[in-house]
Amino acid sequence: MSASTSKPLLPAQAPAVKGESLDAYGIYAEGLTKDFGPLRAVNNLNLAVARGEFFGFLGPNGAGKTTTILMLTGLLRPTSGRIVIAGADLARDPLAVKANIGLMQEQPSLYHYLSGEEHLLFAARMQGLSHKEARSRTDELLEVLDLKEARRNLVSDYSIGMRRKTSLAAALIHDPAVLFLDEPLAGIDAVSSRVIKDILESLTKRGVTVFFCSHVLEVAEKLCHRVAILNRGVLLAVGEPDRLKEDMGLSASVSLEDLFLEMVGRPEAVRSLSWIK
């Protein structure tokens, strides 16, 4: 699928044409809405992410990014809307969707009293891999992500970065068709960060869709084919970074951060704190 764009500051990406096959999309969401009581966390979100696309999902704190990821992965029930992941309708066949996705959450949900190695073996076996295959992939992932020496340490004793790497390894171990990553590089050292970026880029070349949520806009700018910008639950824009800048009347040399601030609103010129003279 070509990376289609729409005008910024308008509801982005119309739903698929009736009858169009949704198999071409890694992620397809239509009219996705989530209310928490009176609070509308996500408002009528439409998304279409191609297979093999590296898609950045950006927004300030509280924009609804994590809520969206949880809905797309079947861990949170949407108030309304339709979700299709790698050709499987989430409402009709949630297990097919869960077999096709890998999820790395911002707060890694790991079993703290398992060792890193045991956690990966457990995740692999739960995804249906044979014991032999689970063992071999676990060894490989521990090696690549530099967790081999700490493989027998409990997750509770891991640093934040090590937990994130374990969570990423668990998300990758069954070779999913779609990978959801919520702040995957936060707290990870430069060397591992580079390894992870390389892995993710190679995955997209093989046709894996990567849904990348981050506050680090420089990384998103370098890695993502397209980005979406969400603010207060509303999708402001979707498109290639350069195209979005052009649509906003900004020069190509302007950073994604400037584009982002232009859309979600710049903070008032360094407001001074009343007690700092």
Place this chain on the structure above:
Amino acid sequence: MSSDGPSAPPRLSVLSASATLRYLKIVAWAQGRMILHSYTRSPLILVSALLLVACFAPWVGILSVWSLNAFRTWEPDLARELLHIFLFAVWAGWVSLPLYGFSMSETMGTYNLRSFPVPPTLVLLGRSLAALLDIPILFLVPPFFAVLVGFWSESLWAFLLGAVSLAILTVNFVCGSLVLSALMRLFPRTKGTLALVLAILVIAIVPSVWFLLRRFFNPQAVVLSREFLVTIGLSRFFSFLPPGFAANASIALERGAIGLSLAFLAALAGSTLLLFLAGSWLSLRADLAVEGSNTPRAEEMPASAPSRLRRLPRIPFSPELWAVMAKEAALFRRDPELRLYLIIIPALIVPLLLTLRIFGEVVPWVAPPLRWPG
């Protein structure tokens, strides 16, 4: 799956017997490892765990032997009544654990398991069975089993039925606890939870205070006796709850009513199945509905601690001391262990006095024998 990746893993979407067994085996393995690690993760914790076992194991043994002996030697009416009370106390204690902030098998939450391609019912089944591996449940089994064996010591059929009841009732504890845990997640921080805790507190405290006052003002008054227990017939209130079904199944068998016994056993199994389905449905709702709702946006956050502090009356302490006290008070108020102790300590007084009273007839220096008036 990506085209050049390995062959697609077999999915557990179909509840075939082999897939179910395979899944349960994986969950049991993980639960076993987590329990092992939780007690052996450091030498200090291992020593503490061994000390805990050393402290509890004799009590569990004594309680088991005492139960076995008591239910064999007591007169049938009292034994039946106590069987009801014992099973109800154990059941209520386990099921109400989430009220105090504890849940069965905390190590293996359903939320984590839900990210895998496994049907929700199977997730709950796995978690329920994993919860049976928890140490507190294992501690519970010997006295529970001793009671049942002691009560049905004369027939092999009765023994087998007792074993089946034991197994089903234990699963019933876990499912009941999961239902309450899911309800607590669906309705967090409601006044209803506080009311429930207070109700249990009052129920536990009022009889204890009544007991103590009666003994204090009139040491010769009859407060509790075997006759009293049989006369008030608490079993009537428990009969239509799962522990009541288990007790009635054995009592019916003891009286030779095999059909009635099986009917009570079926009722126990049915209530367990209902609790399991309710737990499955509720925890799915809780997992899918509640996540994220606890993270309000900045503009909707409740007043911050400093602003609350500003509204508090001025007292002649330094602001630092006041801030530390406010923080400690908040932690104290939210501490689940404290809530548990507040319930458990008064709740222990009743069975303690009950035990003292019953032993009192045998050992007069513990509690002088008292008579029921009239």
